[in-house]
Amino acid sequence: xxxxxxxxxxxxxxxxxxxxxxxxxxxxxxxxxxxxxxxxxxxxxxxxxxxxxxxxxxxxxxxxxxxxxxxxxxxxxxxxxxxxxxxxxxxxxxxxxxxxxxxxxxxxxxxxxxxxxxxxxxxxxxxxxxxxxxxxxxxxxxxxxxxxxxxxxxxxxxxxxxxxxxxxxxxxxxxxxxxxxxxxxxxxxxxxxxxxxxxxxxxxxxxxxxxxxxxxxxxxxxxxxxxxxxxxxxxxxxxxxxxxxxxxxxxxxxxxxxxxxxxxxxxxxxxxxxxxxxxxxxxxxxxxxxxxxxxxxxxxxxxxxxxxxxxxxxxxxxxxxxxxxxxxxxxxxxxxxxxxxxxxxxxxxxxxxxxxxxxxxxxxxxxxxxxxxxxxxxxxxxxxxxxxxxxxxxxxxxxxxxxxxxxxxxxxxxxxxxxxxxxxxxxxxxxxxxxxxxxxxxxxxxxxxxxxxxxxxxxxxxxxxxxxxxxx
RNA sequence: GGCGUCGUAGCCAAGCGGUAAGGCAGAGGUCUGCAAAACCUUUAUUCACCGGUUCGAUUCCGGUCGACGCCUCCA
Numbered sequence: 166x167x168x169x170x171x172x173x174x175x176x177x178x179x180x181x182x183x184x185x186x187x188x189x190x191x192x193x194x195x196x197x198x199x200x201x202x203x204x205x206x207x208x209x210x211x212x213x214x215x216x217x218x219x220x221x222x223x224x225x226x227x228x229x230x231x232x233x234x235x236x237x238x239x240x241x242x243x244x245x246x247x248x249x250x251x252x253x254x255x256x257x258x259x260x261x262x263x264x265x266x267x268x269x270x271x272x273x274x275x276x277x278x279x280x281x282x283x284x285x286x287x288x289x290x291x292x293x294x295x296x297x298x299x300x301x302x303x304x305x306x307x308x309x310x311x312x313x314x315x316x317x318x319x320x321x322x323x324x325x326x327x328x329x330x331x332x333x334x335x336x337x338x339x340x341x342x343x344x345x346x347x348x349x350x351x352x353x354x355x356x357x358x359x360x361x362x363x364x365x366x367x368x369x370x371x372x373x374x375x376x377x378x379x380x381x382x383x384x385x386x387x388x389x390x391x392x393x394x395x396x397x398x399x400x401x402x403x404x405x406x407x408x409x410x411x412x413x414x415x416x417x418x419x420x421x422x423x424x425x426x427x428x429x430x431x432x433x434x435x436x437x438x439x440x441x442x443x444x445x446x447x448x449x450x451x452x453x454x455x456x457x458x459x460x461x462x463x464x465x466x467x468x469x470x471x472x473x474x475x476x477x478x479x480x481x482x483x484x485x486x487x488x489x490x491x492x493x494x495x496x497x498x499x500x501x502x503x504x505x506x507x508x509x510x511x512x513x514x515x516x517x518x519x520x521x522x523x524x525x526x527x528x529x530x531x532x533x534x535x536x537x538x539x540x541x542x543x544x545x546x547x548x549x550x551x552x553x554x555x556x557x558x559x560x561x562x563x564x565x566x567x568x569x570x571x572x573x574x575x576x577x578x579x580x581x582x583x584x585x586x587x588x589x590x591x592x593x594x595x596x597x598x599x600x601x602x603x604x605x606x607x608x609x610x611x612x613x614x615x616x617x618x619x620x621x622x623x624x625x626x627x628x629x630x631x632x633x634x635x636x637x
Numbered sequence: 638g639g640c641g642u643c644g645u646a647g648c649c650a651a652g653c654g655g656u657a658a659g660g661c662a663g664a665g666g667u668c669u670g671c672a673a674a675a676c677c678u679u680u681a682u683u684c685a686c687c688g689g690u691u692c693g694a695u696u697c698c699g700g701u702c703g704a705c706g707c708c709u710c711c712a
Contacts, residue, residue: 174641198712209712242710323640326707332639333708351710375710397712402640404710427712428642434704438711465660466650471643471705481649481661488660491674525651533651537659544659544676551668551675608670615672626673633674 166227166527168393169469171401171424172325176529183392183422193224193231194387196421198379198396198404199281201238202262203247205446206269208459208474209397209430209437215460215577216427216468216530217395218275222575223526235278236382237263239285240372245361255362256285269447272456274580280386284378288364291373291381294415295353295366303414307344310356310369316349319410325424326402351407353377376407380420384412394421398469401426428471437474445474457581458482464532464576485536489579490637492543493569495550498633500562508556511549515568518542522572532576539572553629592623596634599625 166179180186183193197217200210224231239259248255263283270277295312298304303319306312316322316330323329334348352374357363363370373381383391389412396405405424412420429436432443450459461482466472499511512518518538525534546565549555573579595614602611615625626633 200712201710207712211712213712238710326640328640328708398642399707399711402707407710429706429712431705436706436711462649469642470650473649475648477661478649484662485649485660495674531651533660534658537651540659547675603670606670612671624673627669627671628674629669 166223167529168423168425169529170422171426172421174327177423179423191230193229193393194391195221195231195233195393195395196379196383196387196391197233197235197278197394198400199235199237200266201241201243202259202266203241203243204262205265205448207437208445208447208450211269211273211447211459212430212463212468212472213395213397213427214270214275215273215463216532217425218273218577219464219468219532219575220393220395220425220530221276222577223530226571226575232280232387233276233278234280234282234383234386236379237266237281237283238375238378239263239283240362240378241284241375249360259283259285265448269451269456272451273447273460274456274577282382282386284373284382285362287378287382287385288373290385291377292354292364292366294377294381294384294411295373297415298353298411301414303410304353305346306354306368309344310354310371311344311352312354312368313345313350314353314407314410314414315346316351316410317347319414321413322349322410323406325406325409328402351376351403353411376404377411379404380408380411380415383408383420384416389416389418389420391421393423393425395425395427398426398428425468427468431471431473433475434473450479454479454483455581457486457578461486461578464578465536466533468530468532486578488543489539489573490581492547493566493579494633494635496546496562496566496569497635498628498630499550499557500559500566502630508558508561510561511546511557512542512561512565515542515564519568526575535572535576539569542569588621592618592621595621596625596632600632603627 167176168179169175170177170182185191195217197213200206206214221231221233237259239256244255244258248258251258267277295304298314299306299312302315304312304314323333330349354366354368354371354373354377356368357370357372361372363372383394394405394408401424409420431437432441432445435441435443437443437445447456447459458479459482462472462474462478465482465485472478518541521538521541522535525531525538528534542565549557595618599611599614599618602608602614618625623634623636
């Protein structure tokens with residue numbers, strides 16, 4: 166498998182770059198920068214959730230043991246501001262939105278991380294790291310009780326974002342209130358202000374800076390060196406740059422072999438922002454189009470490319486998913502209705518599709534191509550499947566179904582649970598009545614029953630081999 | 638100003654040196670009691686534009702135009 170590494174700005178062979186064959190610890194360690202939990206997650210937040218979930222699923226499919234950590238940033242200005250605004254506690258806000266996050270994540274079929282650390286529960290580890298950084302002369306404390314990272318002390322500073330310190334300094338802004346040595350220095354620890362959460366530290370009461378949170382949480386649960394660090398492209402600078410400086414300045418070893426950055430979700434080709442009034446939460450979009458349409462939309466293009474959110478794009482996703490579901494239903498119908506072990510094979514070359522799918526995924530998770538492979542398989546199968554006179558080998562049909570399910574579960578699509586239909590008896594009676602009406606050519610009545618069934622969440626398709634009934 | 642991404646059919650989107658995948662939408666048709674699903678036909682002599690390299694470029698190089706992102710604790 167090859168992955169594009171933002172650090173080297175090239176596609177690299179995964180196993181070679183992490184030195185997989187030579188190391189004793191075979192667990193793949195992944196850290197994903199998680200949301201700041203001050204509000205419902207927005208549509209942009211769902212991108213990294215979905216695409217790195219695909220990465221995780223695919224690595225597991227390939228047989229790797231994966232440890233996946235995604236944090237919750239629950240110590241942050243935005244949370245504090247919201248708490249003040251609503252006149253409630255900081256942790257009431259963060260706990261509420263962690264719960265809401267989990268609802269959205271489940272809706273999007275994003276597997277829970279192996280560990281979901283919270284910044285507020287990793288304070289001691291942050292203090293430990295800051296202490297080491299000060300000892301290593303990479304950080305300094307000011308009289309006011311703040312601690313800053315000394316960017317000039319870290320020679321590789323700027324390497325990830327491909328910028329030199331002098332470039333950065335011209336663009337950097339200095340807050341006159343800050344006692345920084347250099348414009349590019351950033352806070353590791355901030356002295357507490359009134360009405361803010363605080364913790365005790367060697368530098369007095371205060372709270373951690375944003376960047377150190379991720380360094381500490383990553384280190385605590387994954388160790389000094391991890392394999393893949395993921396996040397949105399906007400985090401590359403300064404957040405990820407600072408993480409590298411902190412972590413490597415502290416441990417002296419490589420922080421992460423790979424850096425993966427997902428592209429943005431734009432609204433009308435423009436970044437979404439509250440001021441432009443083009444801000445959408447995942448929740449409200451899911452209510453309109455369903456979570457699965459969001460999930461599909463997220464993987465319809467390459468994870469690094471920007472995606473433009475439009476109503477039309479969502480409708481297209483819904484239609485595409487429907488085609489996949491239809492195939493699944495039709496395949497199941499064939500399996501259940503063409504019981505003949507000795508029939509002909511529906512597809513001879515299942516392995517070819519499998520191979521093409523893997524090739525696509527191995528190429529830096531080309532989910533777009535992977536979907537195209539699935540649709541090609543569907544096309545070939547549908548052509549033969551529409552001939553109701555042919556008896557197909559059930560074994561072959563099942564093999565195709567397994568392969569199809571394998572593909573869709575790697576991509577994390579087609580997970581919609583069948584409706585738990587409570588009134589099964591009523592439905593059975595309606596189906597029988599409809600059959601009877603059709604035998605007697607009472608079309609009006611049979612159509613009426615079909616509508617009724619549809620409203621109950623049951624679709625019927627008449628075929629020469631009987632009626633294909635499925636719940637939606 | 639520095640760093641970076643992108644411009645492929647009505648829409649979405651792969652391909653990135655050998656002559657344009659896939660999905661959605663549209664039109665016509667087949668099948669069906671009607672539907673639904675599915676299938677068939679149809680939709681880019683062309684990949685923003687201009688040069689260059691090459692036997693050959695959407696794909697590489699240079700330039701132009703256009704859109705966008707980061708450098709403001711925003712995924």
